Amino acid sequence: MAAPRKLSMKQRYAALTHDLDWDFSYVDNAEAYPYTTFEGIKIHDWSKWEDPFRLTVDAYMKYQAEKDKRLYAVLDSFAQGQGHLSLADAKYLNAMKLFLQGVTPLEYQAHRNFSFLARHLNGPGPRFAALCQSQDELRHAQTEIHTLSNYNKFYGGFHSWHHQHDRVWYLSVPKSFFDDAVSAGPFEFMIAIGFSFEYLLTNLLFVPFMSGASFNGDLPTMTFGFSAQSDESRHMTFGLEAIKFLLEQDPDNVPIVQEWIDKWFWRGYRLLALVSQMLDYMLPRKVMSWKEAFELYFEQQMLGGLFKDLEYYGIRPPKHVQHAIDEKEILSHQVYWTLYQFSFAAAFNTTTPDSEHLQWLAEQYPDTFDTLYKPLWDKASRMVEGGGRHFARALPQLCQTCQIPMLFTEPGDPTTICQRHSIYEGERFDFCSDGCKWIFDREPEKYVQAWLPVHQIYMGNCGGPTVPDVLAWYGLQPGDNGEYAGSQEALDWAAWHTTSHAPAPTPVAGN
């Protein structure tokens, strides 16, 4: 018997993916793929989808297993050596609580919807790429959970992240963002998540968190970041291939794709408001300011690079991009000021910036910080010194689209809250910005269903009428929320670091 012919990588890939595809003789194509026509996108030739990463399942599994092995070795040694004690400060973990509560569940949602695409796209190339991405997203959800679970033994805020993702007010922001994407058609999802989230905005989301981890002694999260990096670059390529494929298939696709870019840029940008305050306020050791990150990862890389390339297809920069650029000097301050006042109802702590931190903020934001925001912190500090740390006393008005409290200001007027509204079927709906109003007005039937945490609390759907009722329903435990100074976490951290005979950290009860 002749020896089997050895195939090249390219041939192997073709044999194991495209060549396994077949045309149906027993069922109509429209019946087999029922979801790829209703959005108005026209695809003439699915074989034109280029696969930049010619991965086969066996190669994929081998790479991922190697990365997992390295990550879990780091997690084990970090846990065994009480590595958490060498973090910059326990306060740093507030950023990771937000990540676990807000981002990890999105990885799982992405896994689910990419696996839907892996079944429902007509072409074998994009189906296989979606299958790989679906597996990546599941692995990311799992490895993030395992990476951060070590901290759950010693610190508050990590124990009920999944439960909280579905219930807590600020987590309705990422949750509703992704619900919007997964309830759209497959092509909009590809632009929403594959392109806008995984390409346009991914560096602004992941680099700050992973660099923050590295600057603040969080070796496990940093290692997770490296382990996810090669997947993320594959996802970016998928997103870029998706948009080019749609634009090249038919000129009628261009205006549809443009509207999706306009919508999902703004949706994603509003979601990143949480990242902006994380960079400027939550990290004890600073990486870069939000303004700097936005200029580098968005203005230079995306507006200066990507959109120049997309011009060829007739695509222009996102509709409300100028508003985002104008907000870079004020965004993080407005967001953290709000979280500071509402952290009694959050699964993380906030605190007044110290003088060194105020100085850094003034240097990073010379045109806005000392004039607009320092006076607020000075007043807050005076109240703290007088024993009256203040919290908000009422629930906030929310934006119907992004679900963030109405904390953003009028373009060009940083002391007046921006108020927009639309009347739909006789009912008033409020928005934080022209971008969010425009998104609602395109598809009001979608956003009138929004589960707005404040409105649901007032309807009695969140555990009861009082603050303790709602916090119990959120799954908050003592020590999870409120002011950081004097918190159990701050006291533990100080005790673990002050004497050489400090008690070894013992796991937090109930976690």
Place this chain on the structure above:
Amino acid sequence: MAVRAIGEYKFPSSSRQELYGDDQLVHVYWKHNMFICAPSCFRVPKAMPWSAFLSEVVYPVWGQDPDFDPATAQFAWEVDDASISPSGDQSLESLGIGHKSLIVANAA
């Protein structure tokens, strides 16, 4: 523009007034007071008198700001972009304040 969907796409609002019985949601914003980070949302009876609304609902919340003194506070009021001159015994409903109306306070 309608949602492009695989079937009929029609759902009621999750915040519609009827879900609150005789009450409604109202939003209150103290303009230019940056100390209070965002306008507030309240659930209140439509028939609530304006004076009770201020003294029992709004002013206790604004007491978060140590510089606020309800005894001396003077505001010019707007409802949904129109000026109003409320008297204390008028109900919210009679002042034209509807479900999710925006009440803006301009400090005098």
